[in-house]
Amino acid sequence: MASYRIAGNTGEWEVVCGLEIHAQIISKSKLFSAAATEFGGEPNSQVSPVDAGMPGMLPVINRFCVEQAIKTGLGLRAQINRHSVFERKNYFYADLPQGYQISQYLEPLVGEGTVYLDMPDGEVIPVGIERLHMEQDAGKSLHDQEPGKTYIDLNRSGVALMEIVSKPDIRSPEQAGAYIQKLRSILRYLGTCDGNMAEGSLRCDINVSVRKPGAGLGTRCEVKNVNSVRFVMHAIEAEATRQIELIEEGGEVIQETRLYDPRKGETRSMRGKEEAHDYRYFPDPDLLPLIVENDWVERIKADMPELPDEKKQRFIQDYGLGAYDAGVLVAERETADFYEDVANGRDAKTAANWVTGEFFGAMNKAGVDLDEAPVNAAMLGELLDLMADNTISGRIAKDVFEEMWETGKKAGAIVEEKGLKQITDTGELEAILDKVIAENPEQVQQVKDGNQKVMGWFVGQAMKATGGKANPKMVNELLRKKLG
Amino acid sequence: MAVDKDTVAKIAKLARIRVEPEQQEALTQELSNILRWVEHLGELDTDGVEPMTSVVEMNLKMREDEVADGRRQNDIVANAPESKHGFFVVPRVVE
Structure with missing residues (x-):
């Protein structure tokens, strides 16, 4: 397949993308608490004191969530790390009552793997997986309920997520779309995530950079908040085009987080809000390292669809x-x-x-x-x-x-x-054909003069006369006998 | 390692703790002292020593995937300065 290129004033450009996908794990209860994960419940009705960040509460990990993440890792043909560590990612936001998200950083549960893209022309493209780690989801903020106020619902707070990070192996919007669809398909086969982008159980951040074909990697920008396959494809094109124009005008791409605006079809900088981001990761003292025994992995493997x-x-x-x-x-x-x-x-x-x-x-x-x-x-x-x-x-x-x-x-x-049964009775078909032949002497003469196309016309007439019920093979044979 | 006033201001901002300018000098001294004290640990040779994650030999405790909590909306928002229709209500967080 021809490589995807964007034409600029200084020649053609190549797009390089890596995707970070947040996939909500299918489980009954949350990653570190026994509250329910169901979508669409009454606000704050599926919240335990752990999820609300109450002082003194301790997280206890959900074994099934770990199993789901391991299963997904196996589905991505990835390395399962026998030793992984939960760390605290510290930041303040109204929907994160703990003041930190429990995530994995230096030692994720799943390492490198591969996803194969099925392109429409039959080509199969491998995309490397960098890692998969487990983490907690945050709550939900509603900004449009009352002027000057934000409403917070913590039902989603603490729900288990898998963050699946690809290598920068994606080279076009089409490949990015195929990657999401393939990943979604694998997750749904495994039953580890329902893949519903509209409900937010699959969310996507995109890293985009551009370069002249064959050159080293350019500076990337991260585009957040892209919640459909179509938008992901649009966002990549919009962001790559912006970077190319910037560079060709003598500017420089600054590594930053940007937001995709589907209505305007463009990305815009989130700079300013980002400057304070310094997550100060450190191992969560409430949790011991996660040790995964070999036989557990083998049991999960044996159970894979x-x-x-x-x-x-x-x-x-x-x-x-x-x-x-x-x-x-x-x-x-x-x-x-x-x-x-x-x-x-x-x-x-x-x-x-x-x-x-x-x-x-x-x-x-x-x-x-x-x-x-x-x-x-x-x-x-x-x-x-x-x-x-x-x-x-x-x-x-x-x-x-x-x-x-x-x-x-x-x-x-x-x-x-x-009465749609095919007419396969020779006598009945012959009678119909005889009638068609008798009514069209001119066309009969044409066939006799060697015009084979008119033969097809006769077949059509016979089908028409029988309402499509004549067996076309028999009509052909009989006609050849009668007119040949 | 010693910290400077700017680092103290940054740490305070990240931790959402208000530190008045006249407090900065004292805190800079205090934090630098703490760090210098912790740095003594660096004198030990820990090459080839596994990091200790717990004082007792035990594995991470796990629970089964069962719903056994929640359904107490009123308790959850009970301490909130403001709540409506079961939501926490906070000053608008501008996106």
Whole structure:
């Protein structure tokens, strides 16, 4: 694939990005307290004294959260560190009652790994993972409830997060989008994060720098608060373009934190608010180092589901699918399962075409998820069976599918009810063809003069006369006999 | 290591502690003395010695993933200078 370049006045520029993703761990209770993690509860109803930063309260780590983070590390093909340390990241903010966030700094739980991006042209691009560490989430501030006031809800305070940091291996907005989607897919397969960007369970900060192709790394800026794949892609382009213009005008990029404004489509500096940031990390005296025994990791490993990369490989090998179709089908575990149910005992490629074509098309058009679709795997399978045994033609099958989607009826019932069975009776077809031939002497002459295209026209007329129910293969054969 | 007045002012700001200018000199002396005293530890050769994280040999205690706390909104905001509809209410934090 051609490399992504931005044209400046002094030539082409390359974009270099690294992503930091905060992924909320799926668990019932918080990382260091026994309060619930559910989204959307009454304000401050899911808060323990630990989460509220009450004096004297001690954090006790949630074993399941650690397990989820290890599982994610394994899913990223990453090093699991047997010894890691929780540290305090100190800063003041109204939604951080402790005055510090418990995080991991020098010794994270998970080290280097790799994520493979599936690009639309079938290319696979590896992106390095630098680290994954566990930390607490902060509370939520609402600034628009009352003039001059900020409302604080601590329900999210203390919920377990994984911060997943990539290496600066990403070279285009498209790759950044593919990276988030792939990571999201892996997290959802593992059941360690629901990946919901709208609810904030997956949040993204982007490090962006530019350079002339082949040159050393430029100075980077961190763009915060980007909460959809589309915005991430926009933000990278906007920030890279800003840096290029700045450099070409003789300026210099200053390492800083910037905020993406989706309405204006630009990033702006957060300087000033940032200058006081000096986190003064130190090991949390309330917590001992986290020791992960080998057999624990082995048990987690034994319990891992088949992940998207392996599933994709299997779909390519076992079902003979192309890399792109396989990638689309495995992106969501539910979709992959649905496909396998449809393909089971049937022609795998036809099944893939129908699932990615008609079925996804209908889903997108209706704006529904798989579990809300009025046609299930068994119903789609029945339709494919009717095609396979020549009960209906492919053309009619599409009409039947539409009817199924609208009414929720089964394919067999619709075919029966509307009399859509394919005409395979030679006598009946011959009678129809004879009529078409008799009515169109001019075209018959053209065929006899050697115009083969008109043969196709006759097939079309026969299909029209039967409402698409004629078996096209038989029509072709009979016509050739009669006109050839 | 000795600290200067600017460092004292910075530390105070980070810790959100108000230090009046006339207090700075005394605090600078005090902090420098503390640091010099701690620096004696540097005289020990600790090469190859594992950092001690606890005086007792034990591992990090873990709990199971169970919900056993929360559902006490009133208690949580009880000490807040201002609260409304279950929220803490603080002077506006400008983004």
